[in-house]
Amino acid sequence: MNKLNIELTVNGKKRKVETTTSTRLLDLIRDDLHLTGTKEGCGKGECGACTVIMNSELAASCLVLALQADGADITTIEGIGNDKCLDPVQKAFIETGAVQCGFCTPGMILAAKKLLEENPHPDEEEIKRGISGNLCRCTGYQKIIDAIKLAANRLSSSDSGRGEKDA
Amino acid sequence: MPKRYVGKNIYKVDAQDKVTGKAIYPDDIYFDDMLYLKIKRATHPHAYLRRIDTSKAEKLPGVVKIITAADIPQVKNFGLIIKDQPVLVGIGQKMRYMGDALAIVIAESKEAASQAMGLIKVEVDKLEVISDPLRAMEKDAPLIHQDSNILATHYLKKGDIEKGFTQADIIVENEYRTSTLDHVPLQVETGVGIYDEESGVIKLWVATQWLHDTQADIAQSLGLSKEKIRIIQPVIGGAFGKKEDISVHLHLALAAMETKRPVKLTYTREESMIAQSKRHPFIIRMKTGVTNKGYLTACQVEVIGDTGAYASSGLAVVHKGMYHCTGPYNIDNVRGVAYTVYTNNTYCGAMRGFGTTQMAFAYESQMDILSCKLGIDPIQFRLQNAYDIGSTTPNGQRLTYSVGVKETIKEAANIAAWKEGRP
Numbered sequence: 001m002n003k004l005n006i007e008l009t010v011n012g013k014k015r016k017v018e019t020t021t022s023t024r025l026l027d028l029i030r031d032d033l034h035l036t037g038t039k040e041g042c043g044k045g046e047c048g049a050c051t052v053i054m055n056s057e058l059a060a061s062c063l064v065l066a067l068q069a070d071g072a073d074i075t076t077i078e079g080i081g082n083d084k085c086l087d088p089v090q091k092a093f094i095e096t097g098a099v100q101c102g103f104c105t106p107g108m109i110l111a112a113k114k115l116l117e118e119n120p121h122p123d124e125e126e127i128k129r130g131i132s133g134n135l136c137r138c139t140g141y142q143k144i145i146d147a148i149k150l151a152a153n154r155l156s157s158s159d160s161g162r163g164e165k166d167a
Numbered sequence: 168m169p170k171r172y173v174g175k176n177i178y179k180v181d182a183q184d185k186v187t188g189k190a191i192y193p194d195d196i197y198f199d200d201m202l203y204l205k206i207k208r209a210t211h212p213h214a215y216l217r218r219i220d221t222s223k224a225e226k227l228p229g230v231v232k233i234i235t236a237a238d239i240p241q242v243k244n245f246g247l248i249i250k251d252q253p254v255l256v257g258i259g260q261k262m263r264y265m266g267d268a269l270a271i272v273i274a275e276s277k278e279a280a281s282q283a284m285g286l287i288k289v290e291v292d293k294l295e296v297i298s299d300p301l302r303a304m305e306k307d308a309p310l311i312h313q314d315s316n317i318l319a320t321h322y323l324k325k326g327d328i329e330k331g332f333t334q335a336d337i338i339v340e341n342e343y344r345t346s347t348l349d350h351v352p353l354q355v356e357t358g359v360g361i362y363d364e365e366s367g368v369i370k371l372w373v374a375t376q377w378l379h380d381t382q383a384d385i386a387q388s389l390g391l392s393k394e395k396i397r398i399i400q401p402v403i404g405g406a407f408g409k410k411e412d413i414s415v416h417l418h419l420a421l422a423a424m425e426t427k428r429p430v431k432l433t434y435t436r437e438e439s440m441i442a443q444s445k446r447h448p449f450i451i452r453m454k455t456g457v458t459n460k461g462y463l464t465a466c467q468v469e470v471i472g473d474t475g476a477y478a479s480s481g482l483a484v485v486h487k488g489m490y491h492c493t494g495p496y497n498i499d500n501v502r503g504v505a506y507t508v509y510t511n512n513t514y515c516g517a518m519r520g521f522g523t524t525q526m527a528f529a530y531e532s533q534m535d536i537l538s539c540k541l542g543i544d545p546i547q548f549r550l551q552n553a554y555d556i557g558s559t560t561p562n563g564q565r566l567t568y569s570v571g572v573k574e575t576i577k578e579a580a581n582i583a584a585w586k587e588g589r590p
Binding site for chain 1: 181278355
């Protein structure tokens with residue numbers, strides 16, 4: 001199998017990785033970089049569990065070849081926030097009970113981040129559309145929608161300088 | 168009690184790990200010298216295995232070993248209620264559905280394992296494929312296992328069914344069919360195994376719903392004592408009943424013992440669809456009697472549950488479905504029979520509701536049809552027949568507390584803004 005070197009930025013860090021022509025970006029992230037927060041649910045771009053942000057766009061990393069990510073800027077769930085500093089979206093997911101089995105959660109949070117970046121005040125329909133590429137099989141959609149609303153409220157109130165409303 | 172939790176918002180204990188991507192699911196476990204497994208599965212839904220040739224696959228670079236039934240003569244069948252599932256189908260033995268395992272491919276990489284799987288040659292003697300449980304029940308149908316295709320027959324009797332139908336002014340009889348359903352937990356079947364030569368302990372990281380039953384079943388299948396099987400429950404990416412059955416466990420254990428190296432097996436979604444349990448499709452024949460005033464008098468039911476190639480929880484699921492034939496409604500006279508039937512479909516097991524979900528489709532449809540014939544509002548019709556404290560279920564259980572069906576119906580009607588027979 002042909003081995004090829006690529007270079008990409010993952011969560012702000014430059015990474016050089018040896019990969020192959022048949023390796024998916026998802027495999028590179030999980031197997032080579034061991035960033036296992038990115039999940040595989042279907043392998044067909046249907047479920048959204050493997051969602052990452054690639055060059056500012058949401059991408060199903062199971063449908064992207066590693067080679068296509070050469071030079072790309074990738075954000076995975078590990079780049080969103082950590083135990084010391086949680087992102088407001090992560091915090092809202094915890095507080096509203098939007099996390100059940102948790103397998104869809106990283107992809108959902110990335111989709112929510114992207115949505116709020118483009119549309120800081122989404123209504124319910126816009127939230128539903130924003131997470132329409134992500135499946136939750138524990139059927140926890142309502143609480144996920146609540147979480148995104150809560151995060152949107154907090155982000156917009158902190159933007160206007162009033163600080164977090166009910167942190 | 169120092170602290171009270173009821174009525175308060177408590178954060179899920181592992182929510183923070185899950186929102187940061189730190190939670191470790193079985194497929195997230197890696198070891199440096201880990202090997203990858205792939206399972207060569209049945210090539211026909213009902214056939215005798217005549218020949219299996221792994222020679223070409225074994226020569227592929229990266230392939231460490233291919234285990235077939237010939238390598239494991241001591242290993243026994245497994246199964247939740249009946250031990251009817253083979254770990255690997257051997258020469259002269261039968262494959263009974265497309266998920267039956269024929270060989271375990273062990274390789275240095277996922278790619279090599281997948282490629283090798285494609286190089287295994289299988290020859291079979293085909294038999295009639297039984298995909299319809301009604302065909303399976305016919306006298307001339309070939310047997311899928313040694314005994315009858317009707318794995319179990321359960322009966323139900325309450326009151327006097329003849330008297331019940333005599334009291335009825337309207338009798339409605341219909342046949343209902345429900346379909347096979349996959350649970351589709353987002354995480355497929357997956358796990359990692361290690362064998363410690365010194366202690367003889369097999370350590371498995373696999374998501375499972377019945378940790379100790381699974382441990383006991385693995386032990387009896389491998390002929391080991393239970394303390395030699397250690398299952399570590401990582402975070403589970405959804406289960407919904409699908410992870411009650413053994414999936415990757417025994418293949419991981421065998422490969423770990425064979426290679427003395429860490430091994431990982433992760434199904435593809437397609438494989439999970441083909442090989443792992445489903446919700447039982449039911450055929451329900453239901454006859455319900457009611458008086459002109461809208462009181463239910465009799466319910467007679469026949470249930471045929473297709474449990475597929477293996478029993479799994481089938482016996483329990485199908486008869487539990489039958490026990491719920493009246494739903495939450497008072498009926499004094501009930502008679503039922505339930506057949507759990509083998510076919511060559513993917514085996515069926517536990518799924519949320521455990522048989523009652525299928526039955527709800529039948530009895531609630533009967534309620535709507537009856538209310539229409541009676542000219543009574545379907546909400547009113549349900550309320551006047553619904554369980555109260557003191558009601559008795561078809562199998563004789565007297566309900567002494569927590570009977571909320573009337574409040575539930577009223578609240579549902581309220582939320583739906585129910586008015587004059589429609590929402």
